[in-house]
Amino acid sequence: MPTTRRAFAALAAGAAYAVLSPTAPAHAAPRRLVARDDFCHGLGQWATELQDGGTVTASRGVLEIDVPSGATVWFRRRLEGPYLLEYTATPVSEGGANDRVSDLNNFWNATDVRSPGDLFATPRGGALDEYDHLTTYYAGYGANYNTTTRLRRYVGQPGVRPLVLDCTEPLLAANEPNRVRIVSDGSTVQWWNNGRLVFDHTDPQPYTGGHFAFRTVWSHFRISGFRVWRFTPKHP
Template sequence: MGTALRLSLCGLILAAPLAALAWCEAPRKLEQVAADDFRAGLARWRLEAEDTRAVVTAQDGVLDIATPAGLSLWWRPHLSGDYAIRFTALALPAPASAGPHAGRLSDLNMFWNALEADGSEPHPRSGRFAGYDTLPTYYVGFGANANTTTRLRHYTGSERRLLTGYADGSTAEPGEAPMTPQTRLHAGQPLTVEIVSRRPTAADPVHLRWRAGSNELFTRADANARLHGWFALRTTASRLQIRDFQILQCR
C-alpha cells in the first residue's frame, strides 16, 4: 500500500459563502482553524484499509484514494464547538483491483462526531464496514451501493439507525425519497461537501446540516444531539480524489 499525504495548518479568517454564514450568526464569525492542502505528510490522518492493495497518495494538492474494499481515513484531531468541515470531492471509476466492482462510481461516505461508547477516540479497526457497527457516530453514504442510495444514519452503538435518505426503487426503505441527479455521484465532476455541527438554540434547533454543492440534503434537530468527536472519510471499492480540506469554527 502506498501512502503519502501532505497537510498544512493555518488559522486565517475565511471568507465563507452566504449559505455557510446562515448558521454562524453575528457577532460571531467563521474562522478556519485547520486545513490540509495535501502537501506536507500524513501526520494528522490515520488509515484503516481492509485490503492491502488499497493505494492512498497525496501530491500536487490532491488526496487520491483507490481501493478494492473498505477504507476509512480518520482526521486525528478531535472536533468540538460550532464547526464545519468542508472539502471538494471528485469520483472516478473504481480501480481494476476492485474486481467485479471495477469501473463503478460509489461511496463518497463519512463518519463524524464519532466516539466510542465510553467517550474515547475511536479505536483502530480493520477497515471492514461491519467493524464500525458498534461505534456511536453520524454517517452519510453519498452515492453508496453503486450510486443507488444516499442516506443519513445515526449509529447508536447498538444499531445503525436510518434517519432519512434517498434510494432507487428496489433498494428503498420506507419513507425514503427517490434518487435524483443531486443525490448521485457524477464521474469527473467536482462536488463541494459541507458538514455543520452546532449547538442548537431556541431560535434554531437544527444541530446538523449536510450539504452537497448548493443542495442541503440533510438537517436534524434532535433533543440529544451528538456535538463532538472524530471525523473520517469512508469508502469501498471506489476511487475518490479530495481537495481543499478545511475545518472552520464559528467564534
C-alpha cells in the same frame, strides 16, 4: 435580530463554491479556521483503516483514495462544535480496477464506546460492521453502487445503525466534483453538496464533538481543500 441555525446554513449555501471570504458578513461566516490540510505533505494528519489494502496518498494538493473494498481515513484531531467542515471530492472513472463510482461517505462527531477517550486505542480493519461500536453521524452519498443517499445516527450497538433520512437522489456523477459542507451546530446536523442541502436533521440528543472520516468502499476518489471553520452562533 439573532441569526438562527437555519439562517446560518442558508447563508453558508450561498458561498458553497468558494472558501469563505474574510469580508463576508460576520453573522454569515465562521469566525476562525481551526484545521486544514492542503494534501501536500503526506498523511501526518490522517489515520487509515483498510479492509483489503489499496492505496491512500496525500501529495500535490490531493488526497487520493484508491481501494478494492472498505476504507476509512480519519482526521486525527478531535473536532468540537459548532463548526463547518468542507472539502471537494471527485469520483474517478478512468478505467482503473477500483474506478467504481460509488460511496462518497463520511463519519463525523465519532466516538468509539469501547475507548471513548481515544478513538484510535481500539483497532479497526475497515469493514463496515466494525464501526457499529461508534456513536457518530454517517452520511452515505451515492452508496450501494450509486443507488442510495442516506443519513444514519449510530448509537454504539453492534448491528444497530438507525436510519435518519433516506433520499432517492442525488447521486454521484463520474469525474464531477462534489463540494461538501458539513454543519455541526448543537442540535443542527447538515450535509451540503454543491450548494444543495442534502441532509437537514434536528437531533434532540446531538453528538457535538468527535472525529471526522472519509469512508468509502471499492472506489477511487481525489479529495482536496479540507477545511474546518469554528463559528460563534448568534442564536440564544
